[in-house]
Amino acid sequence: MFARRAFIVAPFIVALAPLIFTAACSSASDSQEPTTIKVYAASSLAAPFADAGLAYEKAHPGVKVEFNLGASSDLARFVQEGAPADVFASADVANMDKVESQDLLDSHSAIFATNYLEIIVEKGNPLNISSLQDLTQPDLIFVTTDPEVPIGKYTAEVLKNAGVSITPDSFESNVKGIMLKVASGEADAGIVYHSEVVASDGQVEGVQIPTEFNILAKYPIGIIKRSSNKPQAQGFVNFLLSPEGQALLTKYGFGVP
């Protein structure tokens, strides 16, 4: 009889356990007052920021770094609409300007990283792409992003520099979308940041773009004015600008300003 009742109650206890433990833990650590800084960052910063977040948390116990990754244009819009971001790291100056011009930043933004563009193709380069011109083949499936998304705008610039005209087959929502389509073999080529090629760890192959056509993407970072965690936010930004932070960025293929 008791066994049956216990059997019925058990699942509820198991389901509630996490809540009970969290409540217990948080009441225990209440004395420490953990701070969480919310960092809104361009998707291309995923890999280095993951490492940076962990490193920063380790060096500053009691601080948690939370990331919201996405297309810089989306993130800029969220910040404009009042999202609770503490830090905003964009993949281009234009999207940071959207935020800065509305006086949403605490002082000015600073460039903390750079990135150059690279053509990506399927592993093994079956179509033997070696130049931007090769991308104009009629049957080739080329994907990019909406021009509002930084990589989309940069791509258009690079192609214009080279005098190459391509009609994309799809405008993905962010740079990760391009990566997915090329890595899975559904698209033949795309243009992404060099850091993405590094982060992909061999899933895609990179083809160099001649320096005279290439552009250098500048990544600005800024602290949001209405943030309630400014000291820690500043701390994180400082970390990124420090030798340790910059080393993390270069490890993932970024350049330093």
Added chain:
Amino acid sequence: MTLDSRFTLTRGSFELNVDFSFNEGEVVAIMGPNGSGKSTFLHAIAGLLPATSGTLVLDGEKLDDASTDIFVDPTQRTVGLVFQGGLLFETMSVLDNIVFGLRARKIKRTEATDQAKPLINQFGLTELLQRQPRELSGGQAQRVAIARALVTQPKVLLLDEPMSGLDTATRQLIREEFREVLAGFAGYRILVTHDLEDALAMADRIIELDHGKVVWDGTISEYRAKL
């Protein structure tokens, strides 16, 4: 010529066990409480349920033989089925209902209407032809249902609780009509009912079922004597 029903039909935990022979001269009423197997029996004759074992033979032709896997489709069995309430096809007119069996045999509409004319007149349905089933009274619906069943000239006429749902006055009227219809029908006539008065008024032979077994089988006079 006979209709021999010697079969067992199992549905889940219910088992219907029958062994009788009908001839064209008698109107048979199958009676019994709900769940006794009356409807199951009708469904079996109509070909809507296969027998689990045994045979069903109509005029020497096997309609259902469980041992040799013979089963004649309801489409091929010359059976006319009239359910309680008429069960007319709601999405078509009265006329379309009546000629359904003929049109199913690819007979063109005008020809089918001509073929059905005698029955339409017999049952006084000429004015109702363009109406929708939901506009009909209980009695009218029942007449249309019979006309529909008879139009294909079946050899067996099966009636499932034909008077159910009708008020007493209509019942009397319809009962008389049914008696005439049944009397004029040259084939096997089996009617299922739980109403004793209906049975006494229309049948020559009464079979009582209970829990799937036959508990009484005899003529109407024998039944009256029993009462």
Added chain:
Amino acid sequence: MNRSRRHRQRLPWQIVLIAAVAAAFFLAPFVGLMWRTPWSKFTDIVTRREIRDALWLSIETSLITSVICCIFGVPLAWLLARVEFPGRRFIRALTTLSMVLPPVVGGIALLFTFGRRGLIGQYLDQWFGIRLPFTMTAVVMAQCFVAMPFLVLTVEAALRQLDLRYEGVARTLGGSRWYVFRRVTLPSIRPSLFAGFVLAWARALGEFGATITFAGNLPGTTQTMPLATYAALDSNPESALILSLVMIAIAFTILIVLRDRWLGRSDQGLPL
């Protein structure tokens, strides 16, 4: 005069109040949208190439999808409702799976199955030269994947509620299975079939995640209204507003015009 006064007194104000809050919650976003709409520029924007393309593409693909859903969904619904076969529960669960999944997941599944390198897609490419991603066909497939369950469930429920004796009578009258299905079964589930069609159409019209993941996003070919709205949000908020309004207007029209049919004959076994 007396009657209406007494009737009004009977309405429980607590329920009316809560219902009013609920209604306001639904009404407010639309009012907000209309308030921000640049009405003076409406015609200019609505006739812009991208918007016309997106509109036309959405309507074309969603209608095709709805028809396909009917053609394939009705037999499936019939099978699930009428035939007892091993694995029936499994198949039913599979059919409705896409209703529960986030659409992007559906898109990824479609991509890795029917994409150029997909499980089935690779053979389509190698043997027939058929490449599905980035085509309008892919848009229709994505929409079918998410919309079909609505039709199947609606029709299956209606079929289950049918009195089988009607079909029994029809068969004894000499109707073949197909004839009976065509002239008795289908007409009797007509309201539910219609409701299912409309539901599937509405779902297809609003599909986003699976479309962008499997079919891609290209104005004129695969950029349906929802995709165009999202794309416009950053670059051209006015277009986004107008597109949203157009979609709302279409949905509203569908709901109002077809309300009677939809909520009509309850004796036909509508699950709604």
